[in-house]
Structures are given as C-alpha cells and as structure tokens.
Amino acid sequence: MKNKVVVRSRNVLKRNSMRFAAALLVALAIFVAGPNAALAQVPQHHDQAPGFYRLKVGDLEVTALYDGTGVFDPHWLNGTKATMDGVVKALHEDPRLLDVAVTGYLVNTGKQLILVDAGTGTWWGGGALGRLAGSLRSAGYTPEEVDILLVTHLHPDHVGGLTTHDGERVFPNADVYVAKAESDFWLSPEIAAKAPKDAQPFFQSARAIAAPYIKAGKWHTFSGSETIVDGMQLVPLPGHTPGHTGYEFSSKGQKILFWGDTMHAQSVQLQHPEVTVVFDIDPTAAAATRNQLLSKLAREDVVIAGPHMLFPGLGRLHKEGSGYSWAPVAFTGQLDERGPSPKY
Ligand SMILES: [Zn+2]
Numbered sequence: 001m002k003n004k005v006v007v008r009s010r011n012v013l014k015r016n017s018m019r020f021a022a023a024l025l026v027a028l029a030i031f032v033a034g035p036n037a038a039l040a041q042v043p044q045h046h047d048q049a050p051g052f053y054r055l056k057v058g059d060l061e062v063t064a065l066y067d068g069t070g071v072f073d074p075h076w077l078n079g080t081k082a083t084m085d086g087v088v089k090a091l092h093e094d095p096r097l098l099d100v101a102v103t104g105y106l107v108n109t110g111k112q113l114i115l116v117d118a119g120t121g122t123w124w125g126g127g128a129l130g131r132l133a134g135s136l137r138s139a140g141y142t143p144e145e146v147d148i149l150l151v152t153h154l155h156p157d158h159v160g161g162l163t164t165h166d167g168e169r170v171f172p173n174a175d176v177y178v179a180k181a182e183s184d185f186w187l188s189p190e191i192a193a194k195a196p197k198d199a200q201p202f203f204q205s206a207r208a209i210a211a212p213y214i215k216a217g218k219w220h221t222f223s224g225s226e227t228i229v230d231g232m233q234l235v236p237l238p239g240h241t242p243g244h245t246g247y248e249f250s251s252k253g254q255k256i257l258f259w260g261d262t263m264h265a266q267s268v269q270l271q272h273p274e275v276t277v278v279f280d281i282d283p284t285a286a287a288a289t290r291n292q293l294l295s296k297l298a299r300e301d302v303v304i305a306g307p308h309m310l311f312p313g314l315g316r317l318h319k320e321g322s323g324y325s326w327a328p329v330a331f332t333g334q335l336d337e338r339g340p341s342p343k344y
Contacts, residue, residue, distance in 0.1 A: 050138035051131065053312035055329060057303060058251025060107055063139050064305070064312035067102040067119030067161065068129030072265045074098060078283065079268070079275035087268055097267050101311040102157050104132050105258055106141065107249060113141065114148045114229060116247055116258040117307055121170065123160030123205050132161045133170060146171045148229065151178040152260025153241040154186040154206040155279065158307065163209040169216065176213045177228050179236070180221035182243025183210070237262060237293065239286030240279070246293075248302070256303040262290055264308050271323035294324055303329070 051066025074087055091097050102125075107114040119132030133143055149171060151159055162170055185191055186206035195203060213219040225234055235246035240261045248257045263269045264277050273290045276283035297304060298317045306313045315328040 051135045051311060052139035053314070053331075054139070055256075055303070055312075055314055057249065057256045058254040060109055060249055060251045060256070062256060062305070062314075063106040063108070063141075064314060065104045065106055065119070065132050065135040065139065066311050067104060067132040067135070067157075068125065069099055069101050069311070070125055070129060071096075072098040072100045076278045077265060077268060077275050078278065079272055083268075083272050083275060090267075098265050099310070100264060100266075100308045101313060102129055102132075103305075103307045103309075103311055103313045104158075104161065105305050105307075106136065106139065106146075109229070109231070109251075112147045112229065113145050114150060115146045115171070115174070116150045116305070117152055117158040117260070118149065118161030118170070120157045121160035121163065122165050123156035123209065125157070129157075130161070143171045144173055146174045149174045149176045150228070150232075150247050150258070151176060151182075152237075152246065152258065152307075153244045154178065154182055154210070155202065155241065155261070156205040156209070158260070159209050160205065163212055167208065167212050169212045169218075175218050175220055176210075177220050177222060179234075179243030179245045180223040181238075182241055182245070183219070183221045185242045186210075235259075237289050239282050239284070239289045240277075241281050244289075254303070255301070256305055257297070258305045259293070260307065262293060263306055266306075266309050266326055270326055271321070273323060295319075298324055 051064075053064040053066075055062045055064070074084070074091060077084065077087065079087070087097075102119055103117075104119045105116045107116065115136075120129040121132075122130055124130075136143065149162065162176065164170060186203055187210060192200065192203035192207075210219055222228065222234060228234075229249075231250050233248045233250075235248050235257065237244045237246050237260060244260055246257055246259045246262070248255060261279075264279075265275075269275050269290070273294055274287050276287050280286040294317060298319045302316070304315055304317060306315075309315065309326065310328070312329070315326050318325050318327060
C-alpha cells in the first residue's frame with residue numbers, strides 16, 4: 001500500500017516536471033523569437049480602406065472621393081535646370097516624392113448633390129485608378145443620386161468616370177457643366193486634326209465621354225459668370241487647358257475652392273509655382289494663373305480641394321519663403337459646426 005502511494009506520487013511528480021519542462025520550452029521559444037512571433041506568420045494586407053473623407057463647410061457637406069494614386073514622371077515637369085536637378089536628387093532620397101492622387105469631390109448642399117470631377121473611370125491609368133464610383137457608394141450615395149456634375153476640364157483623369165467604354169452614362173440623372181472654351185476645344189474635330197499625335201488620345205476620349213450626355217441633352221456649357229448653383233462662383237483658371245475652371249462654394253461665411261489642375265506635383269510646385277507640366281496647353285498662362293491664385297489663397301481663409309494633392313486633397317495654403325506650404329485638414333470623426341478658423 002505504502003509502495004503504491006510512493007509510486008503514484010512519483011508518477012505525479014514526473015508528469016508535473018514534464019509539464020514544467022514543456023512550459024519552460026514555450027517560454028524559452030517566446031523569449032528567443034519575441035512576443036509577436038505568431039503575428040509575423042499572418043500575411044500582410046496591402047489594401048487601404050474604401051476612400052472617402054468628409055468635411056463640413058458651412059452648411060455644405062463635402063466628401064472627397066478617392067479614385068486612386070499614380071506616380072508623376074519627373075520628365076512631365078518643366079522647370080529651370082537647377083530646380084529639376086534638385087527634384088532628381090530628392091527623388092533618390094524619397095522615391096515616393098512624386099506620388100499624386102486622383103480625387104473627385106461630392107457636395108451635398110441639402111438641396112442638390114453635386115459632383116466636381118469624376119476621376120478616371122476606365123480611361124486612364126489602369127488598375128490603380130478608377131475607384132471613384134466605389135468610393136461614392138462607400139460614402140453612402142449612388143451615381144443615380146447625382147444631380148449636377150461640374151467639370152474643371154476635359155482631361156480623362158477628371159471626366160473618365162462619367163462614361164463607360166460602352167458609351168453608357170455612369171451618372172444617368174446628372175446635368176454636366178463645362179466651360180464653353182473647354183468644350184469647343186476638345187470636341188472640335190478640326191482642332192483635333194491639327195493636334196500632335198500624342199495629344200490625339202485626349203481629344204478622342206473627351207469626345208467619347210461627352211457623347212452620351214450630349215445625346216441626352218445633359219451637356220451644358222457656360223461662358224461667363226452665370227449662376228449654375230446658388231452660392232457657387234465660377235473661377236476661370238486658364239492655361240492648363242483653354243477653359244480650365246475652378247468652382248468656389250460659399251456657405252455661412254466659409255469658402256471652399258475646387259481648383260482642378262492648378263497643381264499636379266505638390267512636392268515641387270508649392271515651392272516652385274513657376275514649374276509647369278507637359279499637359280499644360282499654354283504653360284506661360286498656366287504659371288501666371290497659378291502664381292496669381294496661390295498668392296490670393298494664402299491671404300484668404302479658403303479651403304482648397306485639389307484633385308492631385310495627396311488624398312483627401314483638402315487643405316489651406318500659407319506663404320513660406322519664396323513659395324508656399326500646404327496645411328492639410330486634420331482627420332476628424334465628427335462633422336461639427338465651426339466658424340472660420342482664426343487667423344494668427
Ligand atoms: Zn488632372
């Protein structure tokens with residue numbers, strides 16, 4: 001009897017010491033590999049969340065809709081040799097320096113749903129772009145609900161989202177508004193015929209994208225300062241394209257300017273507004289327009305919506321040295337009512 005007890009207790013002791021040894025091994029493994037060793041085996045995910053960002057401007061609800069990101073080729077920039085040498089050197093240190101976004105902006109006035117620029121659709125950039133319609137749905141809206149489309153210009157990264165490659169309108173209930181000078185230029189077969197070969201796809205896409213809206217009687221042009229939407233002013237910004245236009249909305253003393261392609265590569269053009277891009281139809285006019293507008297915006301309290309500024313492309317400008325700095329909006333989870341931001 002006594003022997004049995006001794007044997008049993010020896011067995012228990014043996015079992016316990018084996019458990020202890022196993023626990024010790026696990027502890028040792030964690031010590032050697034680090035506490036997150038198990039996490040390292042989980043695959044990384046490279047997708048971001050569906051892209052939208054909301055901002056209140058007076059009574060307006062503005063939603064930035066992410067279309068995608070692209071990389072701006074340094075050869076698309078035209079500046080002095082010294083400036084461009086600086087860009088190439090900076091690119092070696094930060095290869096993502098010339099990343100640009102493509103963004104469209106939805107304005108819900110409470111009465112109307114207005115989209116300013118519609119992203120690329122299937123007309124530019126392949127897989128990394130063309131997500132605007134998905135972002136719009138993620139933001140709680142549908143393409144059918146859009147009443148008005150304000151187009152800054154007819155390049156495919158701003159109007160590609162309007163029409164499918166089959167010629168279907170993506171926004172079947174929307175009236176499209178574009179400057180007459182812009183519409184006349186890109187939709188003219190005579191001008192297209194005289195344009196250089198590498199500019200031809202821009203003319204072709206503009207015509208194909210506009211066609212179903214023209215057919216439906218939903219393509220409208222403006223040539224002066226006519227009222228399209230209450231509280232919205234047309235801001236002609238010629239140079240990049242002949243009828244390039246900004247749209248400035250005001251509500252309760254607050255303003256937001258949708259400035260189209262006033263700036264492409266913020267990492268270069270904020271400090272060097274004189275740098276132009278190969279897509280500028282009239283580079284001299286584009287630089288003059290940018291210089292004038294940037295200096296005005298740095299003196300005023302206006303939120304800027306820039307489709308190619310880093311997403312969500314909403315911010316304010318400040319004078320810095322011989323150029324400007326960009327103060328992006330800070331993320332906020334609450335769309336509180338706020339007065340104009342204080343000037344210091
Ligand atoms: Zn653009």
